[in-house]
Amino acid sequence: RVNRDDFMNALDEVQPAFGVSKEELEQVVENGIIHFAPTVDAILRSGKLFVEQVRTSTRTPLVSVLLHGPPGSGKTALAATIAQASQYPFMKLLSPDSMVGFSEAQKVAAISKVFSDSYKSPLSVIVVDNLERLLDFTPIGPRFSNTVLQTLMVLFARRPPKGRRLLILATSSMRPVLTDLGLSETFDSELRVPPISSLRAVDHVLEELELFPSAQERRNAIHMLEQAGFGSAEAEEEEGTSRLNIGIKKLLSIVEMSKQEPDAAAERLTESLMGLGY
Ligand code: ATP
Ligand code: MG
Secondary structure, eight states: OOOHHHHHHHHHHSOOSSOOOHHHHHHHHTTOOOOOSHHHHHHHHHHHHHHHHHHHOSSOSEEEEEEEOSTTSSHHHHHHHHHHHHOOSEEEEEOGGGGTTOOHHHHHHHHHHHHHHHTTSSEEEEEEOOHHHHTTOBTTTTBOOHHHHHHHHHHHHOOOOTTOEEEEEEEESOHHHHHHTTOGGGOSEEEEOOOBOOHHHHHHHHHHHTOSSSHHHHHHHHHHHHHTTSOOSSSOOOTTTOSOOBOHHHHHHHHHHHHTOGGGHHHHHHHHHHHTTO
């Protein structure tokens, strides 16, 4: 028997005209953003300005921004967070994860469809995630899909039709490669997403994730990390000179691992960071 719930579910499954795929963005944003350093807020603030620029300026119907930084520094999560916060009627995540096993032609078709769909909405934001993987870039050779590259170049530069506005947020951990491919120049702006380089930021993450049952135990753990040579929890470390250099993604997984052994969490944490070769 078909009841009212089935009917309502069926309605839900019908995507609106400018097919919004909010779920994908929501999934990426699910774990949340920890404000462990001033750079995090600065990036989100800049993102918000781009969102407002596209919303209000009639002169810039197309704005493209590249978020770049080392692997696991949080590029995808930040781009998705900025996109989702826009609350534009069209929000879409274009991710290589959803194109596994696609031929070049299928990839081009999928990418083109997202852009042409966006042109139907007055305001759109597209997150083009992990450009190097989208391009099938391999450092050996080096090789990449020239067809996908040409498609992206055209779409990144194409002005949306009259009355339509589009914000493109792309991510990459291989900015130099993008420069070699001539793709860097197509962006109006760039935001660098740095790795975590200070114990203060680590401390913030530990507090947020409640790895330690008390503040005192957390302080002890940070002290252990200081002793291990990872810098000082008091000083703001400079990226590059700091011995600590870890993406938030990796740090989160290390903290999760350490949680499995609550009695030796500080030791596990220190060992894991040392084990990474710092
Ligand atoms: P990759 O180089 O593998 O593509 P990435 O740089 O895109 O990695 P994400 O996939 O965004 O990194 O992973 C970051 C993870 O850290 C996410 O799970 C996110 O929820 C979490 N996170 C917590 N705080 C932050 C933050 N301040 N900025 C970014 N991500 C954060
Ligand atoms: Mg990513």
